[in-house]
Amino acid sequence: MFEARFSQQIDRLTHQDHGAWETHDRAVAMKNNGEDVILLCVGDPDFRTPEPIIDNAVSHLRVGRTHYSPALGEMKLRRAVADLETATSKHPCSPSEVAIFPGATNAIYSVMSCLLNPGDEVVIPEPMYVGYPSIMAAIDAKVVSVPLLVEQDFKLDMEAVKAAVTERTRVVFINTPGNPTGSLIGRRELAELAAFCRERNLWLVCDEVYSMFTYSGRHRSLRASSEHLDNVVMVDGLSKSHAMSGWRIGWVVAPQNLIERLGAHAGATLFGCPQFIQDASAFALENDQEYVASMRQDYAERADYVVEKLEKLNGIHCHRPKAGMFVMCDVDGTGMNGREFARALLDAELVSVVPGDAFGPSAKNCVRVGLAQPRPVIKQAVLRIKRFIEALPARS
Numbered sequence: 001m002f003e004a005r006f007s008q009q010i011d012r013l014t015h016q017d018h019g020a021w022e023t024h025d026r027a028v029a030m031k032n033n034g035e036d037v038i039l040l041c042v043g044d045p046d047f048r049t050p051e052p053i054i055d056n057a058v059s060h061l062r063v064g065r066t067h068y069s070p071a072l073g074e075m076k077l078r079r080a081v082a083d084l085e086t087a088t089s090k091h092p093c094s095p096s097e098v099a100i101f102p103g104a105t106n107a108i109y110s111v112m113s114c115l116l117n118p119g120d121e122v123v124i125p126e127p128m129y130v131g132y133p134s135i136m137a138a139i140d141a142k143v144v145s146v147p148l149l150v151e152q153d154f155k156l157d158m159e160a161v162k163a164a165v166t167e168r169t170r171v172v173f174i175n176t177p178g179n180p181t182g183s184l185i186g187r188r189e190l191a192e193l194a195a196f197c198r199e200r201n202l203w204l205v206c207d208e209v210y211s212m213f214t215y216s217g218r219h220r221s222l223r224a225s226s227e228h229l230d231n232v233v234m235v236d237g238l239s240k241s242h243a244m245s246g247w248r249i250g251w252v253v254a255p256q257n258l259i260e261r262l263g264a265h266a267g268a269t270l271f272g273c274p275q276f277i278q279d280a281s282a283f284a285l286e287n288d289q290e291y292v293a294s295m296r297q298d299y300a301e302r303a304d305y306v307v308e309k310l311e312k313l314n315g316i317h318c319h320r321p322k323a324g325m326f327v328m329c330d331v332d333g334t335g336m337n338g339r340e341f342a343r344a345l346l347d348a349e350l351v352s353v354v355p356g357d358a359f360g361p362s363a364k365n366c367v368r369v370g371l372a373q374p375r376p377v378i379k380q381a382v383l384r385i386k387r388f389i390e391a392l393p394a395r396s
């Protein structure tokens with residue numbers, strides 16, 4: 001008789017603890033059952049992909065751009081990314097320093113596959129984006145997380161990051177603007193961290209997928225901030241900035257020695273992204289000022305609205321995001337931790353938020369409120385949260 005046996009890799013992925021997603025999964029099931037659930041848990045933009053980008057993709061489909069594409073990406077998209085980098089950084093960037101992937105997730109996975117051996121350590125500040133632990137589990141790298149403190153507004157703790165490095169560390173992995181915290185890492189800190197990593201012979205990888213959604217303060221890219229580029233790697237993509245999550249386009253900007261290896265990796269695992277999607281993505285990057293700015297403005301207004309309203313509620317303290325698509329709210333004052341709060345809110349008012357411990361233990365008393373819903377829906381959700389808080393027994 002056949003006994004199905006699976007790889008250790010997929011066992012590691014399948015047995016990850018998804019407890020923090022229980023409320024989210026329940027919310028989605030309830031919504032699919034026709035219940036009037038408001039989902040504030042996802043990071044998928046509610047905006048439609050701008051019409052000119054759709055038209056551009058269709059026109060490229062019609063002229064037959066439906067064949068294989070180079071493993072590292074179409075030259076015109078690599079050039080568009082390089083031009084963007086050159087425009088926003090003091091270092092000129094050439095297309096040979098750019099590789100295209102189906103989304104930032106795959107870009108990060110591919111980069112880490114090229115940099116880490118099983119058992120190697122990767123230092124990551126937490127709370128961190130929920131996708132990171134799975135990627136590291138896939139390549140059997142060990143995540144060494146560095147807690148960022150809620151009382152310090154989740155600011156990067158440089159000394160703690162440095163102290164977490166051991167002789168097994170190969171990579172320090174950061175995220176600015178940050179998900180879930182909406183905080184920014186400043187130019188000086190990025191420069192200091194890059195110099196530290198270089199001195200310790202470590203790669204510094206930075207996920208910048210929210211780079212175009214900064215509301216207060218400026219986004220500083222790792223590349224623009226670093227003096228030397230031979231150990232720095234940047235990941236970005238179109239999912240958030242251009243409301244193109246389903247198109248699956250992301251990229252890596254890195255030294256050529258890593259790009260060449262990424263080419264070998266992509267050749268073995270992907271064999272290129274669809275031509276017409278890359279064509280439209282290049283068009284998107286070259287013609288985007290107006291609609292990116294208008295989406296950014298909308299998210300900023302939604303964030304202001306949520307912070308202003310929730311901050312007034314008993315027991316809730318919001319961290320005003322400087323960027324991104326989320327507001328982190330500390331709910332400790334309600335007598336519940338994030339998981340209890342999320343569960344009770346869904347039960348009582350059919351609003352789904354993500355408990356902070358989905359992103360790491362330092363955020364266990366928080367919930368993440370997503371902004372990827374039209375304003376009337378957000379308004380309705382805020383009213384329900386208010387009703388929920390007002391119905392809680394008064395705490396002394």
Ligand SMILES: Cc1ncc(COP(=O)(O)O)c(C=O)c1O
Pocket residue numbers: 043102103104105106129131175178179207209237238239245249250
């Ligand atoms: C910080 C961060 N990185 C990466 C991703 C995934 O991006 P992509 O859709 O390009 O794979 C997300 C999505 O939520 C994210 O928040």
